[in-house]
Amino acid sequence: MTAITDIPEAPRAARRPQMGNPVLRWLRTNLFSSIPNGILTVVLLAILAKGIFSFLQWGVANAAWLTPTNDSSACRAVRGLGACWAIIPEKYRFILFGTYPFDEQWRPALSVVLFIALYYLSTRRALWRRELVYLWIGALALISVLMWGGVFGLSFVSQDRWGGLPVTLILATFGLAFGFPLGILVALGRRSKLPAIRSLSVLYVELIRGVPLVSLLFMASVMFPLFMPAGFNIDKLLRAQIAIILFAGAYLAEVIRGGLQAVPRGQYEAADALGLSYWRKHRLIVLPQAIRHVIPPLVNTFIAFFKDTSLVLIIGIFDLLTTAKTAIIDPAWQQFSVEVYIFVAAIYFMFCFAMSRYSRSLEAPTTPK
Amino acid sequence: MTADHPRPPPRRRFLAFGRNELKGLFWQVLVVGIAVGVIAFLWSNTVTNLSARRITTGFAFLGREAGMPIADSLLAYNPRDTYLWAFIVGIANTLRVAVIGIVLATILGTLVGISRLSANWLLSRLAAVYVETLRDIPLLLQLLFWYVLMQALPAARAAWRPVEGVFLSNRGLILPAIPVGPPQLWVLGTAVLGAAAFYLIRRWLIAQQMRDGKPRPAWPFAVGLVLALPTAVSVALGVSWTIEWPQLRGFNFVGGLTLAPEYFALLIALVTYTSAFIAEIVRSGIQSVPRGQWDAANALGLRRSFMLRQIILPQALRVIVPPMTSQYLNLTKNSSLAVAIGYQDVVSVANTTLNQTGQAIEAIALIMAVFLTISLSISFFMNWYNARIALVER
Numbered sequence A: 001m002t003a004i005t006d007i008p009e010a011p012r013a014a015r016r017p018q019m020g021n022p023v024l025r026w027l028r029t030n031l032f033s034s035i036p037n038g039i040l041t042v043v044l045l046a047i048l049a050k051g052i053f054s055f056l057q058w059g060v061a062n063a064a065w066l067t068p069t070n071d072s073s074a075c076r077a078v079r080g081l082g083a084c085w086a087i088i089p090e091k092y093r094f095i096l097f098g099t100y101p102f103d104e105q106w107r108p109a110l111s112v113v114l115f116i117a118l119y120y121l122s123t124r125r126a127l128w129r130r131e132l133v134y135l136w137i138g139a140l141a142l143i144s145v146l147m148w149g150g151v152f153g154l155s156f157v158s159q160d161r162w163g164g165l166p167v168t169l170i171l172a173t174f175g176l177a178f179g180f181p182l183g184i185l186v187a188l189g190r191r192s193k194l195p196a197i198r199s200l201s202v203l204y205v206e207l208i209r210g211v212p213l214v215s216l217l218f219m220a221s222v223m224f225p226l227f228m229p230a231g232f233n234i235d236k237l238l239r240a241q242i243a244i245i246l247f248a249g250a251y252l253a254e255v256i257r258g259g260l261q262a263v264p265r266g267q268y269e270a271a272d273a274l275g276l277s278y279w280r281k282h283r284l285i286v287l288p289q290a291i292r293h294v295i296p297p298l299v300n301t302f303i304a305f306f307k308d309t310s311l312v313l314i315i316g317i318f319d320l321l322t323t324a325k326t327a328i329i330d331p332a333w334q335q336f337s338v339e340v341y342i343f344v345a346a347i348y349f350m351f352c353f354a355m356s357r358y359s360r361s362l363e364a365p366t367t368p369k
Numbered sequence B: 001m002t003a004d005h006p007r008p009p010p011r012r013r014f015l016a017f018g019r020n021e022l023k024g025l026f027w028q029v030l031v032v033g034i035a036v037g038v039i040a041f042l043w044s045n046t047v048t049n050l051s052a053r054r055i056t057t058g059f060a061f062l063g064r065e066a067g068m069p070i071a072d073s074l075l076a077y078n079p080r081d082t083y084l085w086a087f088i089v090g091i092a093n094t095l096r097v098a099v100i101g102i103v104l105a106t107i108l109g110t111l112v113g114i115s116r117l118s119a120n121w122l123l124s125r126l127a128a129v130y131v132e133t134l135r136d137i138p139l140l141l142q143l144l145f146w147y148v149l150m151q152a153l154p155a156a157r158a159a160w161r162p163v164e165g166v167f168l169s170n171r172g173l174i175l176p177a178i179p180v181g182p183p184q185l186w187v188l189g190t191a192v193l194g195a196a197a198f199y200l201i202r203r204w205l206i207a208q209q210m211r212d213g214k215p216r217p218a219w220p221f222a223v224g225l226v227l228a229l230p231t232a233v234s235v236a237l238g239v240s241w242t243i244e245w246p247q248l249r250g251f252n253f254v255g256g257l258t259l260a261p262e263y264f265a266l267l268i269a270l271v272t273y274t275s276a277f278i279a280e281i282v283r284s285g286i287q288s289v290p291r292g293q294w295d296a297a298n299a300l301g302l303r304r305s306f307m308l309r310q311i312i313l314p315q316a317l318r319v320i321v322p323p324m325t326s327q328y329l330n331l332t333k334n335s336s337l338a339v340a341i342g343y344q345d346v347v348s349v350a351n352t353t354l355n356q357t358g359q360a361i362e363a364i365a366l367i368m369a370v371f372l373t374i375s376l377s378i379s380f381f382m383n384w385y386n387a388r389i390a391l392v393e394r
Helices: A002-006 A009-018 A022-030 A035-061 A073-077 A087-097 A106-123 A130-148 A165-190 A195-210 A213-227 A236-262 A265-273 A278-293 A295-315 A320-327 A331-366 B019-052 B083-116 B121-135 B139-151 B182-212 B219-237 B261-287 B291-299 B304-340 B346-357 B360-389
Strands: B167-169 B172-175 B247-249 B252-254 B257-259
Touching (some): A035 B121, A087 A106, A087 A165, A087 A331, A106 A165, A130 A165, A165 A195, A165 A295, A195 B360, A213 A236, A213 B304, A213 B346, A236 A278, A236 A295, A278 A295, A295 A320, A295 B139, A320 A331, A331 B121, A331 B139, B083 B121, B083 B346, B139 B261, B172 B261, B257 B261, B261 B304, B291 B304, B304 B360
Antiparallel strands (some): B167 B172, B172 B257
16 A cells, blocks of 8 residues: 555645745755755755855956056966956957957958858748848858958958957858758768769768867868969968868768658659659758758757867967967966956857757757647 | 568660669769869879978888877887887877776766756756856867866975875876786786676576576675685785875875876866766656656556666667767767877877878878777777667567
8 A cells, every 4th residue: 555655746746836935835846855855955055155155256356357458467466366357358359359450350340240140040930041042142252351351442351360259250150151062962972872972972971070170170281282283272271161161061961861861751752753853852842851850950060060160279270269379378468368268168158058049949849748 | 671662673674774874873973083083183282292392101100210208198108119109109098088088978977967857956957057068168178278277286295185195286186096017917807707707697697587587696696706706816816905195205296196187187178078968868868768667667666776777777778879979989089189288199199290200191091090990999889789778679
C-alpha cells in the first residue's frame, strides 16, 4: 500500500494553490521543496551574494570611470582593487574602428548600422521573398562603397586601414553570403547520383571539417602566395575571407544536407512527374522546404561562425578582437586588459545572444507541448 | 533504397545511354575537368614559386635540427632534436590537452546539464546563465581572458594556497604528485589487467543471470581483481608510493606536478566552453526520454539509482552520443587555438617550422594528417560505442 500512497502527489500539489500567499507558495515549490533542496538554495544564495558583492565592489564601487586623456594614473591607483573602466572611453574608437582615418569613422559606424538593419530585416518572416536577395546585394554594395570610398566625394580608404567591428561583421556576413550558395551546391552534390560529383563534394566537406580553422587560415596567409602566379597577389583580408567562405561552405553544406534528407520522397517524385528539370525541381520544390526545416540549426551555425571569425587574430587581421588586443599593448594601459576583454565580450555576446534568442523563437511553435 | 518503392527495371536502349545518362556524364566531366584544371594550375604555380625561392619540397627537413624551444612538454625535448621529434612532442601536447579536456568537459557538462533540469529554480537558472554566457562569447576571447588572469596571479613567492601543497601563481598550478617509474607502472598494469578480467567475468555473470534469473553479486570480483591483486603485487615488490610535495626554492618550485599557465589557461577555456555545449546535449537527451518511462519505473518500485542507470540513461544516451562526438571533435580542433597564447601544440610547432624552413605545404599537410587521424579515431570509437548502446528493438 505504501507504494500507492506515494504516487498521488500530483493531486496534492494541485490542491495546494488555493491557499497561502502566492509568493510563499512559489518559494516553497521552486526553492524549498525538500530539506536538501532548501540547503542547496541557501548555499547557492550565499555564493551568489558573495560573487555579486565582490564584482560590484571591483566593478562599481572601487572602479575608476574617467581619467584625463591618456593618463592612467587614476587607474593605477585602484589597480587590484577596482576596475579601470576609464580605458573604454579612452580606447573605444580604436577598438571599434581600428586605424580607419579618425575623421571618416562615421563611415564604418554607418556600415555597422546597415549590417544590423540587414540582419534585422532578414529575420522578418514576412520579408522572406526574392526581394530579400536584392536587398542583400544592394546593402552589401552600399557598405563596400562606404568602406572603400573613392566615389561620391568620399575619400578612398584602403582595406589595410580597416579594423574593428566592421571587419568582424564583413568577415561574417560576406562569409555567409558566399558560403551559403556554396553550401547549397555542395549539399546537392553530395546527394547527387553522379559518382564523380558526389565524391568531390564528400572530399571537400570532410577535408575542411577534419582540420581546424586555424590551419586553413595559416594556409590562406602563407600558402596562398605560393599558389598564385608570380607577381599576382591579393590582399590579406580577402585571403582570410576566402578561407572563411570555404570553411562556412563545408559546415553549411552539412546542415542543408540534413534538410534535404527531411524532404519527403513524394515531393521529389511529384516534381519529376511535373516534368521539372533538375534545377527547377530543386529551386521551386525541394530547397524551399529543405531550408525551412533547418533554419534553427542554420542560425546556430551562423552563431558558431560569427564567433569563429575572431580566429583571424592569429594571422594578424584587425578584427574586433585583434584591435582590442592591440589597444592594450600601449604601456600606460597594459595592465587593464580584463576590462577591455569584458567590453569586447559584451559586444560579441549581444550579437550571438540575439541570434540564439531568434533561433529559439523559431523553434518554439513547432515544439510539441 | 527503400523497399516500398521498387524501381522499374531500366529500359534497355541502344548503346545503353539515355538522355539523362548523357547529361549526367556531361556534368561529371565538366566538374571534374574544372577541379583538375584548377588543381593543375595551382600546382604548376606552386612548383614554379618554390623553385624560384629555392625551397626543395619533400619531408627531408624533418631530419634536420629543429632549434626551436618548446617550454612545456610531456616528452623529453631539447632544441637540438630533429623537426620530426618536435612534431611528435607537439602531437603529444595536443593529445595531452585534448584527452584531459574531453574527460573534464564531459564531467562538468553533465553536471551543468543535470543542474538545468533541477527542481531547484535557483540552480537551474544559474546553470542556464552559465550555458548562455559561455556559448555566446568566442572561445579565443575566453582563452585570452583566462591567460591574462593567469598572468595577473601573484608571483611564486606569494602564491595562493587554496589547499596545503597546492600552489597557484603566475608560474601555473602546482600540485603534489606521486613519481611514477617502472615499478609503479607494473602495479598500475596489474590493476588494468584486473579491471579487464573483471569486465569479462561481469559479462559472464550477467549472461548466467539471463539464463536462470538468479542475481550473482559481482563486487567480490571487483574488490579482488582491481584492489586486492595490485595491492598484493605492490607489497610483494616493495613499491613505494610516497607523495612528492612541491617546495618553493628561490623564485620557483621544485618537485610536484606543474601545469604551466599556458596549458592551464587552455585547459580551463576548452573545458568551460565545451561543457556549455555538452550541458545542452545532456539536457535535451534526458528530456527526450518520455515521461511514461519515469512513471513506469516508479510504478515498478525501482530504486532511483537503478532507474537512472537501467531505464533512463540507456535511452538518453542514444540521443546524447552522436552530438557528443562532434563536441569532442570540436574540442580537439579548438585546442589548436593554443598558438595564440604560446602553448606549443602541433599547430604551433608546425607554424614555427613553417616560418623557419619555408616548408609550407609539408607543414600544413602534417597538421591535416594529424587532425584527420585524431578526428577519424574519435569518430570510429564513438561510432563503435554508439552501435553498442543503440536500442535493440525486440
